[in-house]
Amino acid sequence: xxxxxxxxxxxxxxxxxxxxxxxxxxxxxxxxxxxxxxxxxxxxxxxxxxxxxxxxxxxxxxxxxxxxxxxxxxxxxxxxxxxxxxxxxxxxxxxxxxxxxxxxxxxxxxxxxxxxxxxxxxxxxxxxxxxxxxxxxxxxxxxxxxxxxxxxxxxxxxxxxxxxxxxxxxxxxxxxxxxxxxxxxxxxxxxxxxxxx
Amino acid sequence: xxxxxxxxxxxxxxxxxxxxxxxxxxxxxxxxxxxxxxxxxxxxxxxxxxxxxxxxxxxxxxxxxxxxxxxxxxxxxxxxxxxxxxxxxxxxxxxxxxxxxxxxxxxxxxxxxxxxxxxxxxxxxxxxxxxxxxxxxxxxxxxxxxxxxxxxxxxxxxxxxxxxxxxxxxxxxxxxxxxxxxxxxxxxxxxxxxxxx
Numbered sequence: 493x494x495x496x497x498x499x500x501x502x503x504x505x506x507x508x509x510x511x512x513x514x515x516x517x518x519x520x521x522x523x524x525x526x527x528x529x530x531x532x533x534x535x536x537x538x539x540x541x542x543x544x545x546x547x548x549x550x551x552x553x554x555x556x557x558x559x560x561x562x563x564x565x566x567x568x569x570x571x572x573x574x575x576x577x578x579x580x581x582x583x584x585x586x587x588x589x590x591x592x593x594x595x596x597x598x599x600x601x602x603x604x605x606x607x608x609x610x611x612x613x614x615x616x617x618x619x620x621x622x623x624x625x626x627x628x629x630x631x632x633x634x635x636x637x638x639x640x641x642x643x644x645x646x647x648x649x650x651x652x653x654x655x656x657x658x659x660x661x662x663x664x665x666x667x668x669x670x671x672x673x674x675x676x677x678x679x680x681x682x683x684x685x686x687x688x689x
Numbered sequence: 690x691x692x693x694x695x696x697x698x699x700x701x702x703x704x705x706x707x708x709x710x711x712x713x714x715x716x717x718x719x720x721x722x723x724x725x726x727x728x729x730x731x732x733x734x735x736x737x738x739x740x741x742x743x744x745x746x747x748x749x750x751x752x753x754x755x756x757x758x759x760x761x762x763x764x765x766x767x768x769x770x771x772x773x774x775x776x777x778x779x780x781x782x783x784x785x786x787x788x789x790x791x792x793x794x795x796x797x798x799x800x801x802x803x804x805x806x807x808x809x810x811x812x813x814x815x816x817x818x819x820x821x822x823x824x825x826x827x828x829x830x831x832x833x834x835x836x837x838x839x840x841x842x843x844x845x846x847x848x849x850x851x852x853x854x855x856x857x858x859x860x861x862x863x864x865x866x867x868x869x870x871x872x873x874x875x876x877x878x879x880x881x882x883x884x885x886x
Binding site for chain 1 (some may be wrong): 691692693694695697699701702703704705706708719720721722723724725726727728729730731732733735737738739741742743744745746747748750752754784785788789790791792810812813816817819820821823825827828829830833835836837838848857871873874875876878879881882884885886
Protein backbone atom coordinates (compact mmCIF):
# COMPACT_ATOMS: atom_id res chain seq x y z
CA UNK A 493 0.00 0.00 0.00
CA UNK A 494 2.72 2.44 1.02
CA UNK A 495 4.97 1.67 -1.94
CA UNK A 496 4.36 2.69 -5.56
CA UNK A 497 6.31 -0.29 -6.88
CA UNK A 498 4.01 -3.24 -7.54
CA UNK A 499 4.29 -6.31 -5.30
CA UNK A 500 5.58 -8.59 -8.07
CA UNK A 501 8.46 -6.21 -8.73
CA UNK A 502 9.19 -5.95 -4.99
CA UNK A 503 9.39 -9.75 -4.84
CA UNK A 504 11.53 -10.00 -7.99
CA UNK A 505 14.10 -7.45 -6.83
CA UNK A 506 14.21 -7.88 -3.06
CA UNK A 507 11.83 -10.19 -1.22
CA UNK A 508 12.13 -13.40 -3.22
CA UNK A 509 15.49 -12.70 -4.85
CA UNK A 510 18.33 -14.56 -3.16
CA UNK A 511 22.09 -14.88 -3.50
CA UNK A 512 22.49 -18.06 -5.55
CA UNK A 513 25.25 -20.57 -4.83
CA UNK A 514 24.39 -23.02 -7.63
CA UNK A 515 23.20 -22.38 -11.19
CA UNK A 516 21.49 -24.22 -14.04
CA UNK A 517 23.23 -24.66 -17.41
CA UNK A 518 21.07 -22.04 -19.13
CA UNK A 519 23.41 -19.47 -20.70
CA UNK A 520 23.30 -15.73 -20.10
CA UNK A 521 23.52 -13.80 -23.37
CA UNK A 522 25.30 -10.56 -24.19
CA UNK A 523 21.87 -9.16 -25.06
CA UNK A 524 20.73 -9.75 -21.49
CA UNK A 525 23.80 -8.01 -20.07
CA UNK A 526 23.26 -5.11 -22.47
CA UNK A 527 19.64 -4.78 -21.36
CA UNK A 528 20.74 -4.80 -17.72
CA UNK A 529 23.33 -2.12 -18.39
CA UNK A 530 20.95 0.02 -20.41
CA UNK A 531 18.61 0.09 -17.42
CA UNK A 532 20.96 0.49 -14.47
CA UNK A 533 23.31 3.00 -16.11
CA UNK A 534 20.75 5.61 -15.05
CA UNK A 535 21.31 5.01 -11.34
CA UNK A 536 22.50 8.19 -9.61
CA UNK A 537 26.11 8.94 -8.62
CA UNK A 538 28.01 12.02 -7.45
CA UNK A 539 28.84 14.36 -10.34
CA UNK A 540 27.44 11.70 -12.68
CA UNK A 541 30.73 9.88 -12.35
CA UNK A 542 30.68 6.36 -13.75
CA UNK A 543 33.67 4.48 -12.36
CA UNK A 544 32.12 1.00 -12.73
CA UNK A 545 33.82 -1.31 -15.21
CA UNK A 546 32.54 -4.82 -15.97
CA UNK A 547 34.60 -7.73 -17.27
CA UNK A 548 32.47 -10.62 -18.53
CA UNK A 549 34.35 -13.87 -18.14
CA UNK A 550 33.27 -16.11 -21.01
CA UNK A 551 36.31 -18.08 -22.22
CA UNK A 552 37.64 -21.19 -20.49
CA UNK A 553 41.00 -19.48 -20.22
CA UNK A 554 39.47 -16.38 -18.62
CA UNK A 555 37.57 -18.54 -16.15
CA UNK A 556 40.76 -20.34 -15.11
CA UNK A 557 42.58 -17.03 -14.72
CA UNK A 558 39.81 -15.80 -12.41
CA UNK A 559 39.17 -18.95 -10.36
CA UNK A 560 42.81 -19.17 -9.23
CA UNK A 561 42.35 -15.85 -7.36
CA UNK A 562 39.05 -16.79 -5.69
CA UNK A 563 38.88 -17.95 -2.07
CA UNK A 564 38.62 -21.73 -1.82
CA UNK A 565 34.98 -21.54 -0.74
CA UNK A 566 34.11 -19.57 -3.88
CA UNK A 567 36.04 -21.59 -6.50
CA UNK A 568 33.35 -24.20 -7.25
CA UNK A 569 30.51 -21.75 -7.77
CA UNK A 570 32.69 -19.39 -9.79
CA UNK A 571 33.63 -22.37 -11.97
CA UNK A 572 30.03 -23.46 -12.40
CA UNK A 573 28.13 -20.25 -13.07
CA UNK A 574 26.94 -19.67 -16.67
CA UNK A 575 28.44 -16.19 -16.58
CA UNK A 576 30.80 -14.43 -14.19
CA UNK A 577 31.22 -10.65 -14.11
CA UNK A 578 34.13 -8.88 -12.48
CA UNK A 579 32.98 -5.49 -11.20
CA UNK A 580 35.77 -2.96 -10.71
CA UNK A 581 36.20 0.76 -10.08
CA UNK A 582 38.25 2.78 -12.57
CA UNK A 583 40.24 5.15 -10.35
CA UNK A 584 40.89 7.36 -13.38
CA UNK A 585 37.16 7.88 -14.02
CA UNK A 586 37.68 11.65 -13.85
CA UNK A 587 39.05 11.64 -17.38
CA UNK A 588 35.49 11.09 -18.60
CA UNK A 589 33.86 13.69 -16.37
CA UNK A 590 33.98 16.55 -18.91
CA UNK A 591 31.98 14.48 -21.40
CA UNK A 592 29.63 13.01 -18.78
CA UNK A 593 28.95 16.24 -16.89
CA UNK A 594 28.80 18.76 -19.74
CA UNK A 595 27.27 21.55 -17.63
CA UNK A 596 30.16 21.50 -15.16
CA UNK A 597 33.32 20.17 -16.84
CA UNK A 598 35.50 21.99 -14.30
CA UNK A 599 34.53 19.35 -11.72
CA UNK A 600 37.30 17.13 -13.06
CA UNK A 601 40.06 19.47 -11.93
CA UNK A 602 38.25 21.19 -9.05
CA UNK A 603 37.47 18.03 -7.13
CA UNK A 604 39.38 15.09 -8.53
CA UNK A 605 42.96 16.20 -9.17
CA UNK A 606 44.27 14.12 -6.24
CA UNK A 607 44.47 10.36 -6.58
CA UNK A 608 43.42 9.45 -2.99
CA UNK A 609 40.29 11.60 -3.37
CA UNK A 610 39.55 9.92 -6.70
CA UNK A 611 40.04 6.44 -5.27
CA UNK A 612 37.68 7.07 -2.36
CA UNK A 613 35.10 8.51 -4.75
CA UNK A 614 35.52 5.64 -7.22
CA UNK A 615 35.07 3.10 -4.43
CA UNK A 616 31.91 4.71 -3.04
CA UNK A 617 30.26 5.49 -6.36
CA UNK A 618 31.47 2.27 -7.97
CA UNK A 619 29.82 0.39 -5.10
CA UNK A 620 26.56 2.28 -5.70
CA UNK A 621 26.78 1.25 -9.36
CA UNK A 622 27.60 -2.34 -8.37
CA UNK A 623 24.42 -2.42 -6.28
CA UNK A 624 22.39 -1.05 -9.21
CA UNK A 625 23.94 -3.79 -11.40
CA UNK A 626 22.95 -6.52 -8.91
CA UNK A 627 19.39 -5.13 -8.91
CA UNK A 628 19.55 -5.15 -12.72
CA UNK A 629 20.56 -8.80 -12.83
CA UNK A 630 17.47 -9.56 -10.76
CA UNK A 631 15.37 -7.33 -13.00
CA UNK A 632 16.44 -9.61 -15.85
CA UNK A 633 14.93 -12.57 -14.02
CA UNK A 634 18.37 -13.93 -13.19
CA UNK A 635 20.01 -14.76 -9.88
CA UNK A 636 23.15 -12.95 -8.79
CA UNK A 637 25.82 -14.42 -6.56
CA UNK A 638 28.03 -11.49 -5.53
CA UNK A 639 31.29 -12.39 -3.79
CA UNK A 640 34.14 -10.47 -2.17
CA UNK A 641 36.17 -13.50 -1.09
CA UNK A 642 39.23 -13.36 -3.38
CA UNK A 643 42.77 -12.06 -3.70
CA UNK A 644 41.91 -8.53 -4.79
CA UNK A 645 45.48 -7.57 -5.71
CA UNK A 646 45.73 -10.71 -7.80
CA UNK A 647 42.51 -9.95 -9.73
CA UNK A 648 43.52 -6.32 -10.24
CA UNK A 649 46.84 -7.37 -11.73
CA UNK A 650 45.46 -10.30 -13.73
CA UNK A 651 42.59 -8.47 -15.42
CA UNK A 652 43.59 -4.81 -15.43
CA UNK A 653 47.33 -4.59 -14.85
CA UNK A 654 47.42 -0.82 -15.26
CA UNK A 655 47.31 -0.08 -11.52
CA UNK A 656 44.22 2.05 -12.08
CA UNK A 657 41.40 -0.39 -11.34
CA UNK A 658 40.20 -1.88 -8.03
CA UNK A 659 37.93 -4.91 -8.00
CA UNK A 660 34.72 -4.30 -6.00
CA UNK A 661 32.98 -7.66 -6.36
CA UNK A 662 32.80 -10.76 -8.54
CA UNK A 663 29.25 -11.73 -9.44
CA UNK A 664 28.06 -15.14 -10.59
CA UNK A 665 25.03 -14.79 -12.85
CA UNK A 666 22.47 -17.30 -14.13
CA UNK A 667 19.30 -19.18 -13.38
CA UNK A 668 19.43 -20.82 -9.95
CA UNK A 669 20.29 -24.53 -9.82
CA UNK A 670 19.48 -27.19 -7.24
CA UNK A 671 19.69 -26.20 -3.58
CA UNK A 672 20.71 -22.75 -4.77
CA UNK A 673 20.55 -20.96 -1.46
CA UNK A 674 20.84 -21.16 2.28
CA UNK A 675 17.85 -20.29 4.49
CA UNK A 676 17.54 -16.52 4.65
CA UNK A 677 19.53 -14.95 7.46
CA UNK A 678 17.93 -12.34 9.74
CA UNK A 679 17.93 -8.61 9.16
CA UNK A 680 18.29 -5.84 11.71
CA UNK A 681 15.03 -4.38 12.96
CA UNK A 682 14.03 -0.88 11.86
CA UNK A 683 14.76 0.55 15.30
CA UNK A 684 18.29 -0.86 15.24
CA UNK A 685 19.05 0.99 12.02
CA UNK A 686 16.93 4.15 11.95
CA UNK A 687 17.01 6.98 14.50
CA UNK A 688 15.38 10.42 14.36
CA UNK A 689 16.75 13.79 15.41
CA UNK B 690 11.39 -8.08 -23.73
CA UNK B 691 14.77 -9.10 -22.32
CA UNK B 692 13.98 -8.00 -18.77
CA UNK B 693 11.53 -9.71 -16.40
CA UNK B 694 10.82 -6.45 -14.57
CA UNK B 695 7.80 -4.69 -16.06
CA UNK B 696 8.35 -1.44 -17.97
CA UNK B 697 6.49 0.71 -15.43
CA UNK B 698 8.78 -0.50 -12.67
CA UNK B 699 11.85 0.09 -14.88
CA UNK B 700 10.68 3.67 -15.39
CA UNK B 701 9.87 4.21 -11.72
CA UNK B 702 13.23 3.00 -10.46
CA UNK B 703 15.67 4.00 -13.20
CA UNK B 704 14.51 5.53 -16.47
CA UNK B 705 12.17 8.28 -15.31
CA UNK B 706 13.54 8.62 -11.75
CA UNK B 707 15.83 11.61 -11.38
CA UNK B 708 17.88 13.24 -8.67
CA UNK B 709 15.62 16.01 -7.37
CA UNK B 710 16.94 19.44 -6.44
CA UNK B 711 13.62 20.95 -5.34
CA UNK B 712 10.71 19.40 -3.44
CA UNK B 713 7.02 20.04 -2.79
CA UNK B 714 5.76 20.57 0.77
CA UNK B 715 4.16 17.13 0.97
CA UNK B 716 5.56 15.39 4.07
CA UNK B 717 7.27 12.01 4.12
CA UNK B 718 5.94 9.82 6.93
CA UNK B 719 7.74 7.38 9.20
CA UNK B 720 5.44 4.71 7.76
CA UNK B 721 6.89 5.37 4.30
CA UNK B 722 10.44 5.09 5.58
CA UNK B 723 9.56 1.90 7.40
CA UNK B 724 8.08 0.43 4.21
CA UNK B 725 11.22 1.39 2.29
CA UNK B 726 13.45 -0.21 4.92
CA UNK B 727 11.34 -3.36 5.13
CA UNK B 728 11.84 -3.83 1.38
CA UNK B 729 15.48 -2.91 0.87
CA UNK B 730 16.83 -4.58 4.00
CA UNK B 731 16.85 -7.77 1.92
CA UNK B 732 19.48 -6.45 -0.51
CA UNK B 733 22.56 -8.68 -0.49
CA UNK B 734 25.84 -7.88 1.31
CA UNK B 735 28.97 -9.84 2.20
CA UNK B 736 28.45 -12.12 5.21
CA UNK B 737 24.99 -10.55 5.58
CA UNK B 738 26.69 -7.61 7.26
CA UNK B 739 24.42 -4.60 7.72
CA UNK B 740 26.59 -1.56 8.42
CA UNK B 741 24.05 1.00 7.14
CA UNK B 742 22.65 3.39 9.73
CA UNK B 743 20.02 6.01 8.91
CA UNK B 744 19.42 9.25 10.80
CA UNK B 745 16.12 10.92 9.87
CA UNK B 746 16.42 14.68 10.34
CA UNK B 747 12.94 15.89 11.39
CA UNK B 748 13.38 18.65 14.00
CA UNK B 749 14.25 22.24 13.18
CA UNK B 750 17.23 21.96 15.47
CA UNK B 751 18.45 18.79 13.75
CA UNK B 752 18.08 20.44 10.35
CA UNK B 753 20.18 23.41 11.46
CA UNK B 754 22.84 21.10 12.87
CA UNK B 755 23.05 19.31 9.52
CA UNK B 756 22.85 22.27 7.15
CA UNK B 757 25.88 23.97 8.71
CA UNK B 758 28.04 21.05 7.54
CA UNK B 759 26.68 20.94 3.98
CA UNK B 760 28.55 22.47 1.05
CA UNK B 761 27.17 25.88 0.11
CA UNK B 762 25.62 24.53 -3.08
CA UNK B 763 23.68 21.94 -1.06
CA UNK B 764 22.43 24.11 1.82
CA UNK B 765 19.23 25.41 0.18
CA UNK B 766 17.96 22.03 -0.98
CA UNK B 767 18.89 20.37 2.32
CA UNK B 768 16.94 23.12 4.09
CA UNK B 769 13.91 22.73 1.81
CA UNK B 770 13.43 18.99 1.52
CA UNK B 771 10.47 17.49 3.45
CA UNK B 772 12.77 14.85 4.91
CA UNK B 773 16.54 14.47 5.00
CA UNK B 774 18.26 11.17 5.79
CA UNK B 775 21.89 10.85 6.82
CA UNK B 776 23.26 7.50 5.63
CA UNK B 777 26.31 6.29 7.50
CA UNK B 778 28.37 3.12 7.89
CA UNK B 779 28.78 1.66 11.38
CA UNK B 780 32.40 0.54 11.45
CA UNK B 781 31.62 -1.70 14.42
CA UNK B 782 28.97 -3.65 12.47
CA UNK B 783 30.81 -6.89 13.26
CA UNK B 784 29.34 -6.90 16.75
CA UNK B 785 26.02 -7.89 15.18
CA UNK B 786 27.42 -10.56 12.85
CA UNK B 787 26.85 -13.50 15.21
CA UNK B 788 23.13 -12.72 15.39
CA UNK B 789 22.83 -11.84 11.68
CA UNK B 790 24.84 -14.78 10.34
CA UNK B 791 23.76 -17.55 12.69
CA UNK B 792 25.19 -20.38 10.56
CA UNK B 793 28.71 -18.89 10.70
CA UNK B 794 29.13 -16.75 13.82
CA UNK B 795 32.90 -17.26 13.70
CA UNK B 796 33.03 -14.80 10.77
CA UNK B 797 33.12 -11.95 13.26
CA UNK B 798 36.52 -12.91 14.64
CA UNK B 799 37.91 -14.72 11.60
CA UNK B 800 37.51 -11.83 9.19
CA UNK B 801 36.74 -8.62 11.05
CA UNK B 802 39.03 -8.42 14.05
CA UNK B 803 41.08 -5.61 12.50
CA UNK B 804 39.60 -2.12 12.32
CA UNK B 805 40.99 -1.14 8.86
CA UNK B 806 39.50 -4.32 7.37
CA UNK B 807 36.17 -3.56 9.05
CA UNK B 808 36.16 0.03 7.81
CA UNK B 809 36.81 -0.97 4.21
CA UNK B 810 34.07 -3.60 4.43
CA UNK B 811 31.64 -1.18 6.10
CA UNK B 812 32.28 1.40 3.37
CA UNK B 813 31.76 -1.04 0.50
CA UNK B 814 28.76 -2.86 1.93
CA UNK B 815 27.29 0.30 3.43
CA UNK B 816 27.45 1.85 -0.05
CA UNK B 817 25.64 -1.18 -1.51
CA UNK B 818 22.95 -0.70 1.15
CA UNK B 819 22.82 3.05 0.44
CA UNK B 820 22.12 2.26 -3.21
CA UNK B 821 19.37 -0.17 -2.23
CA UNK B 822 17.90 2.57 -0.03
CA UNK B 823 17.90 5.09 -2.90
CA UNK B 824 16.12 2.50 -5.06
CA UNK B 825 13.68 2.00 -2.19
CA UNK B 826 12.90 5.71 -1.99
CA UNK B 827 12.02 5.58 -5.67
CA UNK B 828 9.99 2.42 -5.11
CA UNK B 829 7.92 4.48 -2.66
CA UNK B 830 7.09 6.93 -5.45
CA UNK B 831 9.36 9.56 -3.96
CA UNK B 832 12.32 11.43 -5.40
CA UNK B 833 15.76 11.08 -3.82
CA UNK B 834 18.44 13.73 -3.89
CA UNK B 835 21.63 12.03 -2.72
CA UNK B 836 24.58 14.32 -1.93
CA UNK B 837 28.20 13.85 -0.93
CA UNK B 838 29.09 17.55 -0.80
CA UNK B 839 29.60 18.20 2.93
CA UNK B 840 32.16 18.26 5.73
CA UNK B 841 32.18 14.53 6.48
CA UNK B 842 34.22 14.83 9.67
CA UNK B 843 31.82 17.52 10.88
CA UNK B 844 28.76 15.33 10.26
CA UNK B 845 30.39 12.30 11.85
CA UNK B 846 31.16 14.26 15.01
CA UNK B 847 27.83 16.14 15.08
CA UNK B 848 25.52 13.14 14.66
CA UNK B 849 27.52 10.16 15.90
CA UNK B 850 30.38 11.41 18.01
CA UNK B 851 31.57 7.93 18.94
CA UNK B 852 34.27 7.77 16.26
CA UNK B 853 32.69 4.60 14.91
CA UNK B 854 30.46 5.91 12.12
CA UNK B 855 31.36 7.31 8.68
CA UNK B 856 28.80 9.27 6.68
CA UNK B 857 28.28 7.82 3.19
CA UNK B 858 25.68 10.23 1.75
CA UNK B 859 22.98 12.67 2.77
CA UNK B 860 19.71 12.12 0.92
CA UNK B 861 16.92 14.64 0.44
CA UNK B 862 13.56 12.85 0.12
CA UNK B 863 10.16 14.03 -1.04
CA UNK B 864 7.90 14.70 -3.97
CA UNK B 865 9.67 16.76 -6.64
CA UNK B 866 8.95 20.49 -6.73
CA UNK B 867 9.17 23.03 -9.54
CA UNK B 868 12.11 22.75 -11.91
CA UNK B 869 13.23 19.78 -9.84
CA UNK B 870 16.02 18.58 -12.10
CA UNK B 871 18.65 19.42 -14.64
CA UNK B 872 18.49 17.86 -18.11
CA UNK B 873 19.79 14.30 -17.87
CA UNK B 874 23.53 14.02 -18.37
CA UNK B 875 24.96 11.37 -20.70
CA UNK B 876 25.95 7.87 -19.73
CA UNK B 877 28.92 5.84 -20.93
CA UNK B 878 28.20 3.48 -23.81
CA UNK B 879 28.10 -0.25 -23.15
CA UNK B 880 31.40 -0.77 -24.95
CA UNK B 881 33.12 1.80 -22.76
CA UNK B 882 32.13 -0.10 -19.63
CA UNK B 883 31.89 -3.78 -20.53
CA UNK B 884 34.68 -5.97 -21.91
CA UNK B 885 34.80 -9.74 -22.37
CA UNK B 886 37.62 -12.18 -21.75
